[in-house]
Amino acid sequence: MALQRDEVVRTALRLLNEEGIEGLTTRRLARELGVQSPALYWHFKNKRELLDLMAEAMLAEALPPDREPGPEHWPDWIAADARAKRHALLAYRDGARVHAGTLPTADELPAVEAQLRALCGAGLRPRTALRLLLTVDRYIMGWVTEEQAWRHGAADRGHEVFPDEALSRLPLLSEAAEVLRMTDHDADFDYGLRVLIEGFRAEIAREAAETGGGGQAR
Template structure:
């Protein structure tokens, strides 16, 4: 029975079902039913749901790296971007790809890569930093900060807009008018801030990313002057 399926088919099915049911609704039993096999057949390939999530996250990154240029690669004009552009481009692409999957941010958060496909883009990203004078430690921390900001924001964004195919749909818990009515009299600043925090999330993401880029630059210049 196990020969009817392989790891690739299980992962492809899991990613498709993820958009239908979300992470909480994704179970090995549900995947087995979709594949028309008994649940134990899946255990030939994955011991538990966490192993499956690790492979799903790895496949998301494989698809990301196959469909886009590696971090810091040349643009259409053949030019290599500045490191600032590289960070902005890479994180914008990462966000877009994760948003294509329901709960995509949660799937990749805290999972372990099952192969080394991430290493080549990371090597290119770090080498682009070090080529312009960053130490490896600075480069690694810059990427780690920008990456975790992006994944964390996607998790928050997907709690506000949970359906990838209908991004205009907002969870009722994030009704901005209701939030302002509840908080306005006692916490006027917190009430008005909701429009910035949960209104145009794409604009908020870009603004936050620019803050991170500015911080990376300021920290690097401080190190050069010491």
């Protein structure tokens, strides 16, 4: 039976969880599939394209490609998408590192267009709308990269991070110690996401004013 692209991607994701991104080589993947390395290049041109396909697969269930966001509630679906992407990437070892630097595949572009259409309907210009999407995506990637590194390193530390005695003469840090220790990743992620969204609310109002009220800040 001929090797199928979906099988290659599924196997690559399994190896990612087992070996991490450093251990995911085309030679290792070919051996796992029982083929010679050149056979893989019928399905992707290089490792970068393989990572693009893996990133797409990670998000496929969390973010159905046929979703239709609406301009009336853009902050809600931006936030929901961001949370779904974060959880999808956290489900895989080195998930954020795989996704970093990827470009949308041809299959993903219609979903990006639908998001841009909704944001433009809310009052943004296309360039600003795309910047919003990229800004949120890069926030997610940076956050999950740090979160996965933190979680991975927690077992190695083996003791309380920033113990109370270390903060005893630092009253401001002591008051904010729970944030410093990253005890609630969900709450901290949502805080940064909300600040980003509120910033773009202001940008919608500014662009609407510049175009004579052609768009509405929502």
